[in-house]
Amino acid sequence: MQKLFSTKLQGGILNLVLAVGIVLTAIIGSVLLLVYHRNLVLTKNSLQERLNRNAASGINYLLAAAEEEIEHFGVDLYGEGLDSVRLSKEAWGIFDLAITQAKTGRHEAYRIALLGAGLDSMREVALYLADEDRPLLLADKVTIVGKAFVPQAELKQVHLGQGEMAQPNKPLVKGALLKSKAMLPPLYKKALARADRYTNFKYPAAARVVPFTSAVGARQVLTASFLEETTVLASREQVVLQDVSLSGHLVVVSEQRVHIGRSAKLENIIVAAPYIEVAEGFSGSVQLFARDSISIGESCRLLYPSALYVSDGAGAGKLWIGSGAEITGEVLLGDEEGKGSNHLLSLQEDALIRGQVFVDGAVELYGAIEGSLMCRRFLLKTPAALYANYLQDASVRVDALSKHYLASPLVSTKAKKGIVAWLR
Amino acid sequence: MVKIMYAAKKLKASSLVEVTVAMVIFVALLSCSLVAYLKLTTSGLTAKKLEYDLVVADYALKTKAGKHFLDEEVERGEIKLVRRVREYESRRYLLLLEIYLVDTAGDTLSRYKEVLYEAS
Numbered sequence: 032m033q034k035l036f037s038t039k040l041q042g043g044i045l046n047l048v049l050a051v052g053i054v055l056t057a058i059i060g061s062v063l064l065l066v067y068h069r070n071l072v073l074t075k076n077s078l079q080e081r082l083n084r085n086a087a088s089g090i091n092y093l094l095a096a097a098e099e100e101i102e103h104f105g106v107d108l109y110g111e112g113l114d115s116v117r118l119s120k121e122a123w124g125i126f127d128l129a130i131t132q133a134k135t136g137r138h139e140a141y142r143i144a145l146l147g148a149g150l151d152s153m154r155e156v157a158l159y160l161a162d163e164d165r166p167l168l169l170a171d172k173v174t175i176v177g178k179a180f181v182p183q184a185e186l187k188q189v190h191l192g193q194g195e196m197a198q199p200n201k202p203l204v205k206g207a208l209l210k211s212k213a214m215l216p217p218l219y220k221k222a223l224a225r226a227d228r229y230t231n232f233k234y235p236a237a238a239r240v241v242p243f244t245s246a247v248g249a250r251q252v253l254t255a256s257f258l259e260e261t262t263v264l265a266s267r268e269q270v271v272l273q274d275v276s277l278s279g280h281l282v283v284v285s286e287q288r289v290h291i292g293r294s295a296k297l298e299n300i301i302v303a304a305p306y307i308e309v310a311e312g313f314s315g316s317v318q319l320f321a322r323d324s325i326s327i328g329e330s331c332r333l334l335y336p337s338a339l340y341v342s343d344g345a346g347a348g349k350l351w352i353g354s355g356a357e358i359t360g361e362v363l364l365g366d367e368e369g370k371g372s373n374h375l376l377s378l379q380e381d382a383l384i385r386g387q388v389f390v391d392g393a394v395e396l397y398g399a400i401e402g403s404l405m406c407r408r409f410l411l412k413t414p415a416a417l418y419a420n421y422l423q424d425a426s427v428r429v430d431a432l433s434k435h436y437l438a439s440p441l442v443s444t445k446a447k448k449g450i451v452a453w454l455r
Numbered sequence: 456m457v458k459i460m461y462a463a464k465k466l467k468a469s470s471l472v473e474v475t476v477a478m479v480i481f482v483a484l485l486s487c488s489l490v491a492y493l494k495l496t497t498s499g500l501t502a503k504k505l506e507y508d509l510v511v512a513d514y515a516l517k518t519k520a521g522k523h524f525l526d527e528e529v530e531r532g533e534i535k536l537v538r539r540v541r542e543y544e545s546r547r548y549l550l551l552l553e554i555y556l557v558d559t560a561g562d563t564l565s566r567y568k569e570v571l572y573e574a575s
Contacts, residue, residue, distance in 0.1 A: 045469035052481040059488040066495045073500040088570035095548045095572055447574035
């Protein structure tokens with residue numbers, strides 16, 4: 032036995048065993064690390080997937096919530112203590128802003144969305160013209176597709192100017208002709224009340240108000256997260272938005288006037304002022320609230336979901352939309368109280384509104400509307416005269432509006448709600 | 456000159472005990488590694504469980520896309536997909552979609568829950 036232990040092996044065997052051992056250890060260690068890391072990644076992904084699903088469930092929960100605004104509150108989705116989400120719903124212009132947060136340990140998932148509602152009863156209505164004891168007279172090249180509510184449920188075809196009528200025997204309205212009432216339907220009452228907050232400069236108590244010049248003056252790009260409180264960029268002077276990029280939870284307010292330049296990049300923000308002017312060629316998604324008037328320059332593109340609201344408190348607000356401009360969203364002129372009905376929307380040639388238009392007053396319609404128009408009267412200006420309730424070279428087509436279009440959720444509380452835009 | 460010195464250098468022989476101890480240590484290390492490997496691959500999210508999760512997620516996706524909101528049980532070989540749809544907390548338009556993947560013994564292999572908004 033002693034001889035066995037004292038046996039000497041060939042030189043280098045131990046070194047060889049150690050070398051092979053070290054190589055094997057390195058390989059095995061790598062394999063173990065790889066498997067461990069893979070498990071970690073898969074577990075993390077699985078957890079994140081569940082959190083995303085819970086956050087999406089939270090948005091669905093808010094879509095069904097009847098309340099207009101909900102302060103932050105927690106919900107245990109399935110009553111098992113494992114799937115909790117924090118929810119909040121607040122006003123963002125005439126849309127609702129829904130925020131959900133699902134969290135477990137260090138992992139979290141957010142969903143932020145603008146909520147809207149389907150058109151419901153307005154889905155098939157192209158025109159609602161209030162009955163002011165004046166018939167609607169259609170001249171050349173007028174297209175109305177969809178249900179039309181007009182005074183006494185009748186239309187007359189007239190010919191203005193010289194020469195022959197372009198299409199004398201063409202049907203005037205492709206859709207049912209129905210009798211309208213003296214008042215416009217009160218569909219927009221809540222939306223107008225919400226919009227009045229902005230024109231009267233009323234903001235949530237939690238909003239952070241900072242002077243416009245100090246916040247934007249030195250910076251060209253300003254992005255505010257919707258997860259944080261609303262930032263109000265306020266100014267007593269005129270505000271010029273030129274060569275700036277503003278996006279997110281921002282409200283730009285001026286007590287005098289806001290000029291939006293062509294080079295400004297605005298995304299999902301709100302602008303409020305007595306007078307708002309949008310320069311020719313501007314493109315962006317923005318909600319504009321004016322107490323006096325709004326002017327949209329030629330060839331502007333206001334992308335969905337945009338909104339234009341004018342109310343001067345006396346029923347005489349004005350909205351002018353230049354030739355070639357395209358607005359996709361909601362256009363509202365009116366007051367919550369209905370203090371006056373002399374608002375004026377002027378839609379120039381080749382201008383297009385894609386969405387719903389509500390005017391408690393008159394409309395000069397020389398462009399096209401793909402959606403619904405509700406107004407009290409039409410005005411038609413020619414070099415020779417001003418005609419009341421005449422339409423010429425105009426188009427209102429509800430069939431051209433996408434079936435996926437969602438309006439403000441305040442217009443129809445019973446209609447199916449949906450996501451207007453995902454903000455995160 | 457260096458080459459000659461290297462050739463002349465003799466390595467010291469090792470005893471059998473030294474080599475045996477070294478080998479025992481490595482065998483022990485290998486055994487521990489094997490145990491750790493098996494534990495890592497059989498616990499947590501295994502490839503099989505991941506596959507089950509994907510089957511359930513795919514079924515949920517098809518349920519939502521096709522708006523198939525009726526209870527259903529579908530057998531797929533040795534596993535069974537169980538779909539349950541009910542009103543969520545009696546709230547209008549809200550549905551609770553639950554999907555379970557169970558084996559023949561009735562054990563739940565994977566589960567999926569989501570609150571859906573369905574106004575139509």
